[in-house]
Amino acid sequence: MVEKQTIIHMYRTRGYSKRAIARELCINRKTVHKIISEYESALRACDPEASLETILTTVPRYDSSKRGRRVIVGSLKDLIDDCLAKNERKRAMGLKKQCMRGKDIYELLLEKGFQISYPSVCKYISFLAKQKQEVKSSEAFVRGYYPAGESCEFDWGEVKIYLDGKLQRLYIAVFTLSHSNGRYAWLFRHQNTLAFMESHRNFFRQVKGVPAMMVYDNMRVAIKEFAGVEKKPTDALLRMSNFYRFHYRFCNIRAGWEKGHVERSVEYIRRKAFSINLHFKNLEDAGRHLLATCEKINTCSASAFTQGKEESLAADLEALNPYVNEMGCFEIAEYKVDKWSTICMKCSHYSVPDTLVGKTVTVKIYSEKLVILYNNDKVAVHERIYSGSKRWSVKLEHYLTTLERKPGALNSSLALKQMPPKIQALFNKHFTDKARDFVFLLQYARDHHFTHTDIVDAYDALIERGLKSISADQIKAMMHATTQDESTGDELISLGGNLQDESSQIEDESMRILMDLSRIMDTGNSINEMATIN
Numbered sequence: 001m002v003e004k005q006t007i008i009h010m011y012r013t014r015g016y017s018k019r020a021i022a023r024e025l026c027i028n029r030k031t032v033h034k035i036i037s038e039y040e041s042a043l044r045a046c047d048p049e050a051s052l053e054t055i056l057t058t059v060p061r062y063d064s065s066k067r068g069r070r071v072i073v074g075s076l077k078d079l080i081d082d083c084l085a086k087n088e089r090k091r092a093m094g095l096k097k098q099c100m101r102g103k104d105i106y107e108l109l110l111e112k113g114f115q116i117s118y119p120s121v122c123k124y125i126s127f128l129a130k131q132k133q134e135v136k137s138s139e140a141f142v143r144g145y146y147p148a149g150e151s152c153e154f155d156w157g158e159v160k161i162y163l164d165g166k167l168q169r170l171y172i173a174v175f176t177l178s179h180s181n182g183r184y185a186w187l188f189r190h191q192n193t194l195a196f197m198e199s200h201r202n203f204f205r206q207v208k209g210v211p212a213m214m215v216y217d218n219m220r221v222a223i224k225e226f227a228g229v230e231k232k233p234t235d236a237l238l239r240m241s242n243f244y245r246f247h248y249r250f251c252n253i254r255a256g257w258e259k260g261h262v263e264r265s266v267e268y269i270r271r272k273a274f275s276i277n278l279h280f281k282n283l284e285d286a287g288r289h290l291l292a293t294c295e296k297i298n299t300c301s302a303s304a305f306t307q308g309k310e311e312s313l314a315a316d317l318e319a320l321n322p323y324v325n326e327m328g329c330f331e332i333a334e335y336k337v338d339k340w341s342t343i344c345m346k347c348s349h350y351s352v353p354d355t356l357v358g359k360t361v362t363v364k365i366y367s368e369k370l371v372i373l374y375n376n377d378k379v380a381v382h383e384r385i386y387s388g389s390k391r392w393s394v395k396l397e398h399y400l401t402t403l404e405r406k407p408g409a410l411n412s413s414l415a416l417k418q419m420p421p422k423i424q425a426l427f428n429k430h431f432t433d434k435a436r437d438f439v440f441l442l443q444y445a446r447d448h449h450f451t452h453t454d455i456v457d458a459y460d461a462l463i464e465r466g467l468k469s470i471s472a473d474q475i476k477a478m479m480h481a482t483t484q485d486e487s488t489g490d491e492l493i494s495l496g497g498n499l500q501d502e503s504s505q506i507e508d509e510s511m512r513i514l515m516d517l518s519r520i521m522d523t524g525n526s527i528n529e530m531a532t533i534n
Contacts, residue, residue, distance in 0.1 A: 149209070183269055209323050348391045352372055394415045426459055
């Protein structure tokens with residue numbers, strides 16, 4: 001622009017020729033000719049003063065459409081193209097909401113060590129998608145003001161990720177504090193009332209406070225029915241608002257901008273957490289990744305608009321109403337125990353102790369587990385079954401009374417197949433012909449508060465001592481020896497004595513005697529087998 005005005009000044013005021021101007025300013029003569037031609041055309045216009053003023057204030061424009069790219073080349077270009085190709089595959093799989101945007105691709109490039117500006121990435125992506133661009137809305141919005149701790153917005157979002165190699169559809173419960181834009185989210189398998197209550201419990205526990213106002217759209221878990229223009233809340237929402245002491249407000253129908261913070265947050269959190277990483281071992285693993293992503297979002301300033309975000313979030317959390325206690329997030333139902341010693345809920349069976357066959361039990365139904373009660377005593381706990389119908393969750397310890405009378409049923413039982421793999425291996429190697437002894441071992445472990453891990457540890461300790469044929473009594477003795485050794489060690493530490501060596505000697509002597517007896521029994525069995533052969 002400066003050169004343009006200088007050229008016109010030298011030509012108009014100082015009387016330089018075009019060639020002289022080009023030599024003086026070291027500019028191509030064609031450029032000088034073009035600018036002076038525009039100047040002369042303006043003088044011949046109807047309003048020469050206005051035309052001249054326009055030329056002197058208009059910034060020159062250059063056609064760069066035919067220029068070759070100098071930065072986005074080679075491996076950098078390949079990486080961007082690969083991200084865009086993955087976006088296309090995600091759209092084809094129904095994962096369009098988890099595609100990477102320009103900002104995500106730019107951050108990935110920086111992580112890979114490339115030096116590039118964000119506008120360059122955006123221009124390249126726009127160039128590739130030029131024909132697919134949509135006309136932007138011309139709608140205007142009015143920015144609101146929210147005092148710290150006053151308002152929080154809630155919404156659901158959908159996400160598809162791989163759990164243990166299987167693509168599953170999950171739901172994100174997202175909370176956004178209106179003042180600081182602090183974001184929190186949790187994953188659930190269903191978008192139901194239990195998940196609705198548990199998400200609020202998790203949020204209030206996380207921030208250690210309760211906002212004065214919760215904002216919802218017209219979701220089924222929050223609105224029970226419409227009575228004209230009046231909206232009646234669900235029993236779950238009324239229960240939570242009374243317990244945690246917060247007010248609630250519903251948005252108008254199809255008016256998402258009335259809770260624009262959380263509308264943006266659902267899309268933003270979903271991209272940040274699940275646009276790159278889609279594979280997780282289980283739901284808990286994915287949930288931990290989501291919480292880590294939210295923590296990173298709440299502590300990072302990505303632009304000038306998010307400067308001071310940590311201070312705003314701290315002010316929001318400081319102004320929240322006090323958080324006193326947690327509300328029980330469950331539903332209660334009653335089921336009758338069938339002849340399989342199970343309750344059947346939504347085509348899935350869950351086992352209870354076999355002494356309760358024919359009786360009615362109370363079930364506390366959580367989003368991820370069931371707690372079964374009889375006479376207010378907890379008798380069983382199961383993880384909820386979601387993958388498919390007509391599934392069984394049975395535990396072997398619930399059938400010990402029946403198996404004591406029918407030990408032959410143990411070998412082909414479903415309960416044994418659902419035991420830990422190491423317990424199954426122990427049974428298959430040493431107790432296939434001694435099922436009753438195995439049942440007595442499990443009863444003994446239950447009565448003396450030993451776990452499956454204790455049984456496996458005792459078995460491994462016996463193997464390390466050289467025993468080949470292992471009985472239930474040996475495992476019982478080893479479990480007690482281990483427990484006594486731990487309790488003796490604790491007493492020695494508290495008393496400050498030096499009796500550890502003596503305890504170890506007693507244990508070693510006991511195990512030596514036990515091993516000798518095992519060898520004698522093995523030798524006797526071998527002699528009997530030889531006599532039978534003869």
